[in-house]
Amino acid sequence: MNNMSAIQKIKKNYQLYLLLLPGFILLIVFKYVPMYGVLMAFQDYSFTKGVLGSHWVGLEYFRRFFNSYQFWDQIKNTISLSVYQLILTFPLPIVLALMLNQLTKERTKKFIQTVLYAPYFISTVVLVGMMYVVLSPSSGIVNKIIVALGGKTVFFLADPGWFSHLYVFSSVWQGTGWAAVIYIAALSSIDPQLHEAAIMDGASKFKRILCIDLPSILPVIVIQLILALGNLMNVGFEKALLLQTNLNLDKSEIIQTYVYKVGVLQGQYGYSAAVGLFNAVINVILLITVNQIVKRHSETSLW
Template sequence: MKKIFKKNWDLYVMLLLPMLYIIIFKYVPIYGVQMAFRDYNIFKGMQGSPWVGLKYFRQFFSSSEFVKLIGNTLTISIYGLLAGLVFPIILALVLNYLNNLRFKKAVQTITYAPYFISTTVMVSIILNILAINSGPVNSFLQSIGLDQIDFLADPNKFAHVYVWSGIWQYTGYNAIIYIATLSGVDPTLHEAAVMDGANKFQRVWHIDLPSIKSTIIILLIMSMGGVLSTGFEKIYLMQNNLNIRASEVIDTYVYKIGLASPIANYSYPTAIGLFQSLIGMVLIMGTNVIAKKVGGESLW
């Protein structure tokens, strides 16, 4: 071990910072998880706060908001998961068959660029594009004789606006890993397929998709952990009193009852956050087992 360390000391030094990050921000906060099982009081401290067991979990499960929160979160999350899985694959396959290298790089750059737009700026763009009176979308609808649509005031349209704006922003970035995988496919396979008379669709189905199958499965398994976590910033910024019925998800609810509430309540939102994490862990493990039995591919 001394010889190995002496020979690779620079690699161990590089590994030190990521390890410290994981320890400080991932493992140390686990101590605070017990807050979900205590009636936490900031003045009494963790050990001075009384133990209440599953009180706050029962409170959440029996809450009138529980069904709505779970429904909204699952709708937006699964919708975004499926669309976010399909479109990067389609983009990667299309780019893989483009022969014009300059055009291919231009398309990849244009689709990749929105990833660097911050969440606040992205929501501002969405609000301006879909504005009821001055937005280009409603101006176009009005010009062709159709009624204007207040997209962000209609609860039935909130999930569509949220997911498709995310598709526009992240498809180019998410396609990179598939493009990299497709670039490693043996070109002789395509040459043999062409010799046998296979068209492009057949080559995609029998060569390209099997080559990225393991990548798709791994990314799907990893994504399942966030099914109950849609993210906070974008939904909160797009949320208003008119679409609250469809836009209130677990993350925004936790913020409102934990930090934005005039009465400090730390135990209840901590219990909800722990519930999210446990469900995410179960989903990851369950998806991994199913993927291993069905397709032979798994994360571990």
């Protein structure tokens, strides 16, 4: 009876399922079908033999990565950069959304939103190119200002100490406005009568933010935090590679750039697949762990 009931529901709402079908097919083709390539992490992969015909090496590549002198440096660089980015890029969109929600003039609000959203649509290559121009030691405006104020020229892109700051603050500038969209949407669904009642009771704007706005969007914040922590080991590969130089390599070499170098540039496909699989497993463990912790202490969770 349950199976018949499910079939009847599908027949009744077949239009909705047809709309869902293209996205479902894309998900299967581009996300699940390529998973057979995980086998490369356990093989001495060869293009001519393919995944099914390549020689099986088991956990050899994992042992090789764990025993490499770069292992702990890459783990440290990846985690420190991810945590630094999370600390800044996660709360700022929430603050921005709360501030924009307090604007009463609709034209002003839309103008500010457009200005803040615009950097998101700049490609990573263009963004890094802008950083090279602005931070150039010879002609960059930042160094010209520093020299004019009596300071010395700073080689930002060559100094390992500046790499993480440049990476994270450029991400803040580029992504904060766009990341605030989901919180602005959540704030727009709050019943205006709650604010009207709070105003009648003499609540200030700050009090209304604390007692109405924040509790209302808390489930969205929790879900976003779980996803962010579950994606902690995935640092933006393109920007890290483009900002990387031989002089800042000590801080800029992360797992993603290492996988690119050994996999694409050196052709060690099995080894790079093993490193990538290790990174993915850590992310899955983090996602499940954080979700379970949140589930125990609140009613909001991914599952």
